[in-house]
Amino acid sequence: MSELRPPHTPHVLQKFEHPDWTVAGEPRASVALTRLDTLWINTGTLCNITCAHCYIESSPTNDRLAYITREEARAFYDEIATGGLGTREIGFTGGEPFMNPQILELIEDALARGFEALVLTNAMQPMRRPRIEAGLLDLNRRFGRRLTLRVSLDHHGQALHEAERGGTWDKTVAGLDWLAGTGLSVAIAGRTRWNETEADLRAGFARLIAQHGWPIDANAPAPKTDPRQCVLDPNDPGTWRPCRPPPWPPTGLVWWDVFAIPSGLAAASNTNPANVIPGYFKMRSRFVDYAGLYVLHCHILIHEDRGMMFSVNVGKPLTTVLKHH
Numbered sequence: 001m002s003e004l005r006p007p008h009t010p011h012v013l014q015k016f017e018h019p020d021w022t023v024a025g026e027p028r029a030s031v032a033l034t035r036l037d038t039l040w041i042n043t044g045t046l047c048n049i050t051c052a053h054c055y056i057e058s059s060p061t062n063d064r065l066a067y068i069t070r071e072e073a074r075a076f077y078d079e080i081a082t083g084g085l086g087t088r089e090i091g092f093t094g095g096e097p098f099m100n101p102q103i104l105e106l107i108e109d110a111l112a113r114g115f116e117a118l119v120l121t122n123a124m125q126p127m128r129r130p131r132i133e134a135g136l137l138d139l140n141r142r143f144g145r146r147l148t149l150r151v152s153l154d155h156h157g158q159a160l161h162e163a164e165r166g167g168t169w170d171k172t173v174a175g176l177d178w179l180a181g182t183g184l185s186v187a188i189a190g191r192t193r194w195n196e197t198e199a200d201l202r203a204g205f206a207r208l209i210a211q212h213g214w215p216i217d218a219n220a221p222a223p224k225t226d227p228r229q230c231v232l233d234p235n236d237p238g239t240w241r242p243c244r245p246p247p248w249p250p251t252g253l254v255w256w257d258v259f260a261i262p263s264g265l266a267a268a269s270n271t272n273p274a275n276v277i278p279g280y281f282k283m284r285s286r287f288v289d290y291a292g293l294y295v296l297h298c299h300i301l302i303h304e305d306r307g308m309m310f311s312v313n314v315g316k317p318l319t320t321v322l323k324h325h
């Protein structure tokens with residue numbers, strides 16, 4: 001249970017030293033966890049390849065996140081049970097998950113506890129080792145379609161896939177060919193960064209899938225997202241739209257970066273028929289350890305010129321508290 005006052009320590013608290021109290025001796029922000037649908041486990045940052053876009057800069061030498069162990073993952077599964085978190089699925093990502101020496105045990109434990117398991121993989125050499133192939137066949141026999149492997153194939157054409165991932169096409173396609181013959185549940189994760197429509201992309205993947213006879217439906221609906229969720233993908237112009245349902249302001253938008261700021265709205269009133277409500281956007285940030293004045297700026301000069309350089313004054317925490325682990 002949390003302490004009700006800052007801890008008495010023989011030294012001055014360091015940043016992030018105490019889980020409940022900040023350096024300034026104030027209660028750390030918190031958010032109550034009500035449900036955890038998917039628990040994502042990072043199996044470690046090592047990967048057999050180095051992709052241009054990798055979100056975590058994985059490579060054959062990046063071991064900044066060590067391999068998670070079976071014991072550590074079990075503790076998370078226990079936490080789900082004791083906390084009654086209602087978790088449906090355990091997702092495994094990396095790095096390349098099949099580089100982790102205990103990946104089969106990690107997956108097996110998840111499945112044995114009744115979770116679904118989803119493994120993101122490049123389907124290359126780490127997955128193709130005899131021990132791993134045999135283990136996957138065994139898991140498929142025992143747990144069937146509760147285990148899914150999602151293979152990263154950025155584009156249905158070799159050239160664009162390899163623009164991201166180097167000369168990996170043949171090996172990944174061979175991995176998909178092997179998976180297709182096993183009866184394992186398989187999916188493909190493509191990307192939308194080349195300004196093709198979703199329909200064109202799906203058609204391209206459908207041709208490739210048919211050519212190889214992979215048991216994958218290129219027209220399967222995308223995973224459901226909460227309709228209230230606003231998703232903006234900088235690489236997908238289709239998502240560059242106001243973050244609320246129509247009707248939208250008639251004159252479009254004035255700022256186009258990560259979030260769209262609506263243009264002003266005419267709001268005539270008795271006293272001022274030409275009243276205009278300026279475009280308005282509220283973004284909430286979480287400031288945990290620092291209160292006071294500082295400069296917020298964008299390092300892109302043209303953005304600074306357009307107003308993204310200003311002073312921010314962080315005040316005392318409000319009564320609503322936020323917390324993440």
Ligand code: SF4
Pocket residue numbers: 047048049050051053054055056057058059094095096122152
């Ligand atoms: S295969 Fe995945 S984890 Fe490995 S470098 Fe590429 S994007 Fe990163």
